[in-house]
Amino acid sequence: MAQSALVLGGGMVGVCTAWHLRERGYDVTLVERGTPGRETSYGNAGLIQREAVEPYAFPHDVLKLAQVALQRGNDVSYRLRDLLTVAPKLAQYWWNSFPSRYQGVVTGYEALIRHCLSEHDRMISASGADNLISRQGWKQIFRTQKGFDAGAARSRLLTREFGIESRILDPAGLAREEPALKRTMAGAVHWTSPYSVSDPGGLVDRYAALLTASGGRILKGDARSLRPDGAGWCVDTREGTISAEQAVITLGPWSDVVTRMLGYRLPLFVKRGYHRHFGWQGTLNTPMIDTEAGVAMLPMALGLRVTTGAEFALRDAPLSMRQIDGSERLAREMLDLGAPVEARPWLGSRPCTVDMLPLVGQAPSHRGLWFHFGHAHQGFTLGPATARLCAGMMNGEAPYIDPSPYRPSRFGRAAQV
Missing domain, CATH: 3.50.50.60 (FAD/NAD(P)-binding domain)
Known part of the structure; x- marks a missing residue:
């Protein structure tokens, strides 16, 4: 039986x-x-991220923490009224982000990530879903020289330590490969192994x-x-x-x-995220994520999906337009977007452990x-x-x-x- x-x-x-x-x-x-x-x-960036061997650590840099606290950037936001509830778990998350502990986290994370493409490939093939998949990777784009230098150094480190494949593009190289970009960027790292999905749901x-x-x-x-x-x-x-x-x-x-x-009283919390689709007549050769600004631009079946970074709030808290409006503004600086496809942005939550x-x-x-x-x-x-x-x-x-x-x-x- x-x-x-x-x-x-x-x-x-x-x-x-x-x-x-x-x-x-x-x-x-x-x-x-x-x-x-x-x-x-349904609401994610639609990437199968072979390069994501390092989970997002809580920043320890004083300037970055101050930027987050003052909500000066678009990559991280929070609801002040929810912080008392979320703070104890964020403190544990911060503690586990110290280098001495984080290295063990990366070891455990990488052991899973290394199998993501091969395990998806089995199911993609069996389900006949190849028409939803692009195997051209994605580009991490940078607006500052400091960010680009750090990104290029990280790409070389991941190649050396984990065999992750990437290409480093200077401003001219990025402009040639992505002519739809209106703004001159400092450069990009093209992560070549990941897959992108035109319809995650x-x-x-x-x-x-x-x-x-x-x-x-x-x-x-x-x-x-x-x-x-x-x-x-x-x-x-x-x-x-x-x-x-x-x-x-x-x-x-x-x-x-x-x-x-x-x-059970497990130490779980959520990071919320938003997206919205926009009319789009241009072409991107790969999805692009501006990690310094906290905005992703991803060609999808419904249009160009623009996403936010992380919002620390309770799962069922009301929608806030702050981050998605910021992401739209940043995306419009770089691409010629049309009108929003949806009347309201999508809001979802990522399930996190400390x-x-x-x-x-x-x-x-x-x-x-x-x-x-x-x-x-x-x-x-x-x-x-x-x-x-x-x-x-x-x-x-x-x-x-x-x-x-x-x-x-x-x-x-x-x-x-």
């Missing part, structure tokens, strides 16, 4: 987890409140169709109804109560809603319950890779990556009930 599993959450991470379990012969039901791939997985749709074609089920339901059921777990759906031997929480920024109901590493592993205090969330900026990139790790462990296989950096129990008492 086949083993059975519930997967709660239909973003990139959840859909990939369900597919990997189905590959292993599981009777799988994915439970999602809406349509798969329409939340955080559409890619999750293809993966979800692959899951159902293989015999998996996708049902609408409420993850908050998850509860023990004998030796297993059950959840309420529109088609009734569904039971299984194991359950996986893959709810991204909503994961803490369910884990707190079960008694040590920058995802949680992948068995819940410490509940048999048959698994955690698989906390990917921060890279859930879209890492979904297939961490899904393979999670599904393999659920199936009793020897892990293909050392799972110890991602174990939920690393948070000690916060991970106990």
Whole structure:
């Protein structure tokens, strides 16, 4: 008799987890409140980032911290009324960003990132999603010489340390490759290995169709109804109560809603982000991200997607136009944009942990319950890779990556009930 599993959450991470379990012969039901791939997985930059071996650390530079505190830039923003709630977790995030600790974080992160392209390739091929994929990389563009020099040095370091491929472009070289740019930039690093996706939600749709074609089920339901059921777990759906031997929480920024109901107090927080599509008659040869200014410009099926940096706020706080208006202004300095496609910008949340590493592993205090969330900026990139790790462990296989950096129990008492 086949083993059975519930997967709660239909973003990139959840859909990939369900597919990997189905590959292993599981009777799988994915439970999602809406349509798969329409939340955080829809709203990201649409990049599968092979170069992202270093997660975003909290700055320790005094000038940068002052800029953030005074909200002088567009890359980081915050809601003052939310800081008292968020501050203790940001303090832990800052602590883990010290070089002595951060190096261990990078080791754990890189072990996952190195598999992102090969694991996506399997699912892209199986789902027939090649028409959504460009394999031309993306360009990190710089407006200051100081930023460009630091970016070029980092590209050389990542090549030396991790074999990451890149090209360094001076101002003239960038202008030749991207003639649509109106502003002369200080230069760029062209990260050549990553993929870009013209419809991020559409890619999750293809993966979800692959899951159902293989015999998996996708049902609408409420993850908050998850509860023990004998030796297993059950959840309420529109088609009734569904039971299984194991359950996986893959709810991204909503994961803490369910884990707190079960008694866990994990150190999770969110970084919010915005995007808006604009009419666009020009051409970019690759997506571009101005990391100094905190704005990305990404050709998508709906138009040119302009995104923001990070906003530190509570997940359900009201929308703020400050960052997205700033991103639009910065993008218009560089490109001839048309009118916005949407009446309101999209707002979503990235699920973060205080040590920058995802949680992948068995819940410490509940048999048959698994955690698989906390990917921060890279859930879209890492979904297939961490899904393979999670599904393999659920199936009793020897892990293909050392799972110890991602174990939920690393948070000690916060991970106990």
